[in-house]
Amino acid sequence: DAGVIQSPRHEVTEMGQEVTLRCKPISGHNSLFWYRQTMMRGLELLIYFNNNVPIDDSGMPEDRFSAKMPNASFSTLKIQPSEPRDSAVYFCASRDREGTEAFFGQGTRLTVV
Amino acid sequence: QKEVEQDPGPLSVPEGAIVSLNCTYSNSAFQYFMWYRQYSRKGPELLMYTYSSGNKEDGRFTAQVDKSSKYISLFIRDSQPSDSATYLCAMTLNDMRFGAGTRLTVKP
Numbered sequence: 001d002a003g004v005i006q007s008p009r010h011e012v013t014e015m016g017q018e019v020t021l022r023c024k025p026i027s028g029h030n031s032l033f034w035y036r037q038t039m040m041r042g043l044e045l046l047i048y049f050n051n052n053v054p055i056d057d058s059g060m061p062e063d064r065f066s067a068k069m070p071n072a073s074f075s076t077l078k079i080q081p082s083e084p085r086d087s088a089v090y091f092c093a094s095r096d097r098e099g100t101e102a103f104f105g106q107g108t109r110l111t112v113v
Numbered sequence: 114q115k116e117v118e119q120d121p122g123p124l125s126v127p128e129g130a131i132v133s134l135n136c137t138y139s140n141s142a143f144q145y146f147m148w149y150r151q152y153s154r155k156g157p158e159l160l161m162y163t164y165s166s167g168n169k170e171d172g173r174f175t176a177q178v179d180k181s182s183k184y185i186s187l188f189i190r191d192s193q194p195s196d197s198a199t200y201l202c203a204m205t206l207n208d209m210r211f212g213a214g215t216r217l218t219v220k221p
Contacts, residue, residue: 042213104156
């Protein structure tokens with residue numbers, strides 16, 4: 001397996017634009033996580049899916065953020081409209097089952113200017 | 114109070130030193146405790162994994178968990194320049210919560 005695949009690797013966008021980040025989890029994994037990493041706040045959990053169902057989205061900062069998982073092999077994180085304070089590295093991770101290792105993608109480095 | 118507290122450092126040590134990294138947590142329901150290592154511009158990767166209180170050793174690395182104190186540690190013996198990275202503690206219940214990460218530099 002190629003591991004967790006995220007796209008794009010880098011994204012630069014203007015304030016107010018819509019941004020969509022994509023994630024393909026490892027085949028067979030039934031949990032998926034979206035994290036945001038900044039120097040100031042570290043690695044923050046945004047949302048957690050189990051069997052394609054959002055279980056906990058309490059970390060989503062505000063209504064501008066939304067996440068979907070239409071099937072077991074694909075998830076998106078959308079920011080609309082984007083703001084400069086959204087600039088961060090966004091990671092997707094997947095896990096086989098509770099209590100096991102979560103595997104991370106390479107991340108998407110988002111810059112909103 | 115954050116659920117998981119970790120001193121972000123940075124921490125700089127000479128090659129060969131013993132490194133001690135620590136996290137405290139507030140949720141006594143956490144069941145699994147992990148340490149991840151993250152190199153610059155990469156995603157975190159699992160380094161150590163423990164379930165119960167006590168010690169677990171893997172080569173130069175030792176993970177300790179003290180559930181009564183809600184405190185976990187990672188020790189690195191004979192530290193090497195290749196150990197320079199950010200170390201993140203993680204705890205799981207259903208989801209996974211991370212500490213802020215400690216940036217470690219091991220100088221030759």
